[in-house]
Amino acid sequence: MTARITSLRTYDIRFPTSQELDGSDAMNPDPDYSAAYVIIGTDHPDRHEGHxxxxxxxxxxxxxxxxISALEPYVVGRPLQATLDDLGGVWREMVHDSQLRWLGPEKGVMHMAISAVVNALWDLxxxxxxxxxxxxxxxxxxxxxxxxxxFRYLSDALTPGEALDILRRAEPGKVEREAYLLDHGYPGYTTTPGWLGYDDAKLARLCKEAVADGFTQIKLKVGADVADDVRRLAIAREAVGPTVRIAVDANQRWDVGQAIAWVRELARFDPWWVEEPTSPDDVLGHATIARAIxxxxxxxxxxxxxRVVFKQLLQxxxxxxxxxxxxxxxxVNENVAILLLAAKFGVPVCPHAGGVGLCExxxxxxxxxxxxxxxxxxNRVIEFVDHLHEHFVHPVxxxxxxxxxxTSPGFSATLRRRTLVDYAYPDGPVWTEVPAA
Amino acid sequence: MTARITSLRTYDIRFPTSQELDGSDAMNPDPDYSAAYVIIGTDHPDRHEGHxxxxxxxxxxxxxxxxISALEPYVVGRPLQATLDDLGGVWREMVHDSQLRWLGPEKGVMHMAISAVVNALWDLxxxxxxxxxxxxxxxxxxxxxxxxxxFRYLSDALTPGEALDILRRAEPGKVEREAYLLDHGYPGYTTTPGWLGYDDAKLARLCKEAVADGFTQIKLKVGADVADDVRRLAIAREAVGPTVRIAVDANQRWDVGQAIAWVRELARFDPWWVEEPTSPDDVLGHATIARAIxxxxxxxxxxxxxRVVFKQLLQxxxxxxxxxxxxxxxxVNENVAILLLAAKFGVPVCPHAGGVGLCExxxxxxxxxxxxxxxxxxNRVIEFVDHLHEHFVHPVxxxxxxxxxxTSPGFSATLRRRTLVDYAYPDGPVWTEVPAA
Known part of the structure; x- marks a missing residue:
């Protein structure tokens, strides 16, 4: 009997993070970090699941x-091994379904749903x-x-042949790099000190703790009030000293002209990068800002x-x-494309993380x-935010x-069973015991 | 008593158009044209509803x-008159809800849902x-x-002051233009002849009928096979003569280099425009193609x-x-912004239509x-496709x-009651009587 994928179950999991102002920034004052969670099951005797x-x-x-639930017919019933051996094909089938594609195309809710399912298949x-x-x-x-x-829509920037060349050039030295990685790990930076909802004393304390913990880069949220940002950056720079990098993050708060003016106000504190200065859709705006600041x-x-917007940001x-x-x-599949594009253009990748399980x-x-x-x-660092890791079976x-x-097998994406029960929205005990917002 | 909005009801309405290959193109071989439909009700004695x-x-x-259903809390319970008098405010509340915004931002399923509700409020x-x-x-x-x-994210291209200037310049002559519009109507062009699924004889016949019906522009779908496109364009050009404009539409089928090469093959038939040559997200790609062809x-x-992507296409x-x-x-609100941007850059607006009710x-x-x-x-024409108009109470x-x-009050968006019953998916009689695909 050929083993098959037999189930795709979804869970609406929400954490009441808005109560503590963890994760507060200029655009997102009161987030309740949440996961639209999926578990893919099979009838194989190994009982592995994809999360x-x-x-x-x-x-x-x-x-x-x-x-995510709407993708069930694309997954359930498929032969297990053949499906996992052809995740490129499965990806194309879901992303290029001619009817579903209309809901994006390749963006927003439908694209994120495909992301969840693709990543669950990689986990499995x-x-x-x-x-x-x-x-x-x-x-x-x-x-x-x-x-x-x-490679659809990429070939003016990256062809399959160029991608192969990039990957082949990286073949030598893999063994040594793996040993180095297992010994030393991969550099992180921390956003923990810099949420807008924190007061100055907490900011200074968390900045010093970050340096003591070994971080060489921190990040501060900015963009709500320029005088506040100047004050908070001064506190942070004082706390971390001149060599620790301080990134600032405006979370799309500004128009193009405003971004340029605002960053110039902050420039004396030597910010390492300014993140999301304006709409994520505004390629030309980002290019204008980059030239100006x-x-x-x-x-x-x-x-x-x-990947099409990343292509243009790089071009x-x-x-x-x-x-x-x-x-x-x-x-995973689209991120492989994005890593290849970044390598082609020589731009370091420093992933976004935080939220629920993104660090993982x-x-x-x-x-x-x-x-x-x-x-x-x-010049590469992975964002680290110290939230909600305790809910994962294999936290970072x-x-x-x-x-x-x-080193645990999988994508580190598995939430604890208890969390799936307690934080279920709206009927889990965490939500039935919290007063409605 | 202040009248209030009291209900937001949704309907999954689908038409089995794939059976006739109406609407077939290079990216969408078998669409079942559908409407995620919403009716907003009130407790006002006039009993008007917004569709x-x-x-x-x-x-x-x-x-x-x-x-769309998830937007109910943003609408139901609001005072009727105050809400309709402040549709700018209602728009901002929905689009900038800090939690919902994460699902786009401002794109895909969530943005289209807001569109449906905003347009229903304008209808009301x-x-x-x-x-x-x-x-x-x-x-x-x-x-x-x-x-x-x-104007968020627009101010580097269009300020409120510039928008006011554009609108004030258009004030003189309104009375004359209204009289002209009521007398003559507004030019359309037809896509009816050009679907990929139609054979050559049907193409030629429909092209001639379009000219006989008074259209001065038609549109052909292209992009699946260049030899087919050359043959079909030759047939169409022969059928309509040298002065009728023939637009071609690739429905995002090509990469940038491919688009340029393909359009050069078709250029001898004098195509008026090439539509969606590549990914709708690829501003730089469209600019490269425009220069080349x-x-x-x-x-x-x-x-x-x-509007942010339209801004860049214009810039x-x-x-x-x-x-x-x-x-x-x-x-409506975002389209007012887009019309203003187009006016600022002097680019004519020729709306996309067809599907279900888009002409309306x-x-x-x-x-x-x-x-x-x-x-x-x-240089302005509205697309016309002769599909499904019979389902509307006030068809074009x-x-x-x-x-x-x-001249009927509203947005011409009201579907017939009978259609809401017959085409309900999956339980309406049209679907229960059709064999599953």
Whole structure:
């Protein structure tokens, strides 16, 4: 009997984070970090399941969950091994379904739903292979990796042949890099000190703790009030000293002209990059800002909808750092494309993380990049936010400011069973015991 | 007692159009034209309801309907008159809800859901005012119109002051233009001949009928096979003669280099514009194509997600024609912004239509543009596709190739009660009697 995928179950999981102002920024004053969560089951006797999710910040997580459920017919009933062996084909089938495509195309709720399912399939494949996803990917041949990628709309910037060349150039030294990675981990930076809702004393204390913990870069939220930002940056710079990098993050708060003026006010504190200065859709705006605020660098990506927009950000010289997100574009496959694009243009990838489980996911992508694509950690850091890791079976481990390479099989995406019960929305005990907002 | 909005009801309505290959193109071989439909009710004794919808092409229409239902708390319970008097404020509340925004931002399923609700509110306002939407909008003052627009992310291209100037310049001559519009209507063009699924004889016959019906422009779908396209364009050019404009539409089928090569093959048939040559997200790609294929012109817009992408298409000189869609961006308010942007850059707006009810909606936007924004019909045509109009209470009327200005109050969006029953998916009689695909 051929083993098959037999179920796709979804869960609307929400954490009442707005009560503590964790995660507060200029655009998102009161997020309730949430996961539209999916578990893919099989009838194979190994009983492995694939776990994945889309991250949202509260309202609308039900819509996101509905969209994931709608993908059930694309997954359930398929032969297990053949499906996992052809995740490039499965990806194309879902993304290019001619009717579903109309709901994006390749953006928003429908694309994030595909992300959750694709990442769950990668989790399942890695668990069955007994490897973490970063290692599973790094062990694929250049040809197998290229086959995962959809080059539609990319060929003016990256062809399959160029992608193969990039991957082949990274083959030598893999063994040494793996040893280095397992010994040292991968550099992180922390956003924990910088949420807008924190008072000055808490900011200063958390900045000092970050340095003591070994981080060489921190990040502050900005963009609500320029005088506040000047004051908070002065406190942070004083607290961390001149050599620790301070990134600032405006979370799309500004128009183009306003971004340029605002960053010039902050420039004396030597911010390392300014993140999401304006709409994530505004490629030309980002390029204009980048030219105007140099040597301060522009970073963006957490809300960039797909590889086509990343392509343009790179083509136009708009970004010095590319911040991919594990669960907004359509999962591992599209992120392989994005890592290849970044390598082609020589732009370091510093993933967006935080939220629910994004640190857990993106560590695999950066470590794969180091192993098999860019082959470098130079100027590369993975965002770290110390929220909600305790809900995961295999939470990230940070040591001296570095992400320790995960060795458990899978994508580190599995939430604890207890969490799926307690934080279920709206009927879980955490929500039935909290007064309605 | 203050009258209130008391209900928001949704309907998953699908038409089995794939059975006839109506609407077949290179990217959408078998669409089932669908509407995620919404009716907003009140407790006012006038019993008017607001009707709106998002258009999809089949699978996923349930997700779209769910997303519209999620907006109920933003509408139901509000005071009726105050809400309709402040549709700029209502728009901002829904689009900038900090949690829902994460699902886009401002794109895809969530944005289209807002479109349906916003357009339904405009339908309700116009019915209560006893005017068609085009007239209701044209009768607003420049200040009232500017207040409908969210200028966030636009100010590097269009400021509120510039928008006011554009609207004030269009004030003189309104009375004359209204008389002209009511007498002559607004020029249309027809896509009816050009679907990919039609054979050569049907193509030739429909081309001749289009000219006989008074159309001065037709459109052909292209992009599946270049030899087929050359043959079909030759047939069409022969059938319509040298002066009727033939637009071609690739429905996003090509990469940038491929688009340029393909259009050069077709150039000898003098295509008026090439529509959606590549990904709707690829601003830089469209600009590259536009430079390379001139004097053939580039048109796009039906899948452009929001005003920020339209802004860039205009800033980069990528498009000669802007094809707004009534129900993909967030409804009337965002389309007022887009009309103003187009006027600022001097680019004619030729709306996308067809599908379910899109002709019914966009006619109001073009007529408003003529009355109060661009003040011109020059080089402007509204797409016409002769599908599914019979399901609307006030279907569009085409006379000698022109859209007759609608005079019934509202947005012409009201589907017949019988259609809501018969085409309900999956339980309506049309679907229970059709064999599953």
């Amino acid at each position: 994945g999710f889309a991250f949202t910040i509260g309202r609308g997580n039900d819509i996101q969950t509905t969209a 494949r890695a668990k069955r292979a007994g490897k973490p996803v970063w290692k599973l990917l790094a062990d694929l041949t250049p040809e197998e990796l290229v086959d995962l990628v959809d 140099s040597p301060v660098r522009v970073a963006t990506g957490e809300h960039v909808q797909n 136009s010289g708009a970004i010095s750092y590319l911040q991919l997100d594990a669960a907004r574009v359509a999962g 996911l993106v560590q695999h992508l950066s470590m794969f990049d180091y192993m098999a694509v860019s082959g470098s950690m130079e 481990v940070i040591r001296n400011g570095n992400y320790v390479a995960p | 709106g919808f998002a258009f999809t092409i089949g699978r996923g229409n349930d997700i779209q309907t769910t997303a 306002r116009a019915k209560r005012a006893g005017k068609p939407v085009w007239k209701l909008l044209a009768d607003l003052t420049p200040e009232e119109l500017v207040d409908l627009v969210d 001139s004097p053939v012109r580039v048109a796009t817009g039906e899948h452009v997600q929001n 980069s000189g990528a498009i000669s024609y802007l094809q707004l869609d009534a129900a993909r961006v967030a409804g 909606l966009v006619q109001h936007l073009s007529m408003f543009d003529y009355m109060a924004v661009s003040g011109s019909m020059e 009327v085409i006379r000698n190739g022109n859209y007759v200005a609608p």
